[in-house]
Amino acid sequence: MSHVSTQTIPDASKVMLGATLAWVAVLIYASSNSLVSLLADIGAQNRVMGRNVITYCNLLFVGSLMSMVPMLLMFWRDWTWDNLRALGRKHWVILTLSAFFSSALTPGLFFYALEHTTVTNVVLMGRIEPPLFLLAAWLILREEFEPWSFVAGLVALAGAVVMILMNNQGTAFMLGKGEIGALLATLSYIASTLIARTGLRGIPMGIFAIYRTAVGTTFYFFLALYLFGPDHFEDVFHPVVWQWVWIYAVIVVIGGQFAWALGLKYARSGDVSLATSFSPLAAILIAMLMLGEDPGPGLIPGGAIILVAVGIGQYGRLRRRHREDGVMRQEAQDRALEHEGEVNFKGA
Secondary structure, three states: OOOOOOOOOOOHHHHHHHHHHHHHHHHHHHHHHHHHHHHHHHHHHOOEOOEOOOOHHHHHHHHHHHHHHHHHHHHHHHOOHHHHHHOOHHHHHHHHHHHHHHHHHHHHHHHHHHHHOOHHHHHHHHOOHHHHHHHHHHHOOOOOOOHHHHHHHHHHHHHHHHHHHHHOOOOOOOOOHHHHHHHHHHHHHHHHHHHHHHHOOOOOHHHHHHHHHHHHHHHHHHHHHHHHOOOOOOOOOOHHHHHHHHHHHHHHHHHHHHHHHHHHHHOOHHHHHHHHHOHHHHHHHHHHHHHOOOOOOOHHHHHHHHHHHHHHHHHHHHHHHHHHHHHHHHHHHHHHHHHHHHOOOOOO
């Protein structure tokens, strides 16, 4: 009796769940700037000795600390001696690197960029992330290269460029300290994403989430002190900060990180890239709704180009799905013929 070898096929429901959560995370992160702006306005109306105590750094630091409470309640069962003993030196290196890149270096570089250039220029530099991520996933993680997703990322980048150039009304784009900081922050973000995709394959979710948040917050605290000075966190324990920061912690830190982590665990790299391609348009639309901002003349042409990019990515995913379905049907037919050949008497 012969044994038929089968190829491991990803669970379609988990892939769909990962893609959905990646989109949810992107929408949450796209709303984070608007949410932080609202909280900063509240801080401006409740100044302490002339200072706005609700700063980006205070929001991130306190929000990360507050997010540890639900993480511990949800994932404490993962912190068993058996799970910890199963982790080797390589796993701890991955955890530490992920904590440093995602919770310390990346936000620190973004804050540095925002201090030296405009938000729109930071967004422009960040649009190189989707196509670069696909290339990195292909070269480093040896994932299948998805050309349609790559083209969609490039088209979305073109849409972001159109938006910013039209909104700048012909003003020249200068590559200064802020733009370089945004570029380095984007590269750091790609590195953290690749590390997370690698680490989540062999590390329990609870250990990954809690360790990354705790160690990353510690890294970030000392990095911010180095970059911004020893008095940078002097208002971090003020009641006004803790009165409002839970909104940021629940929506952005907890909701965004959980959705993003699970999305990275189950989604294909093309799904992640497609979702992040929609981020600039989503951020502009959310700012219109939450803050009443005028998106400028670049919204319609740039947004139309980004929607074309989304359509290209969806078309590529449909082609991939039809191809996979065809392969599965062919394998089923081959297995049926193989079993047919194993039976001598067929009753006719």
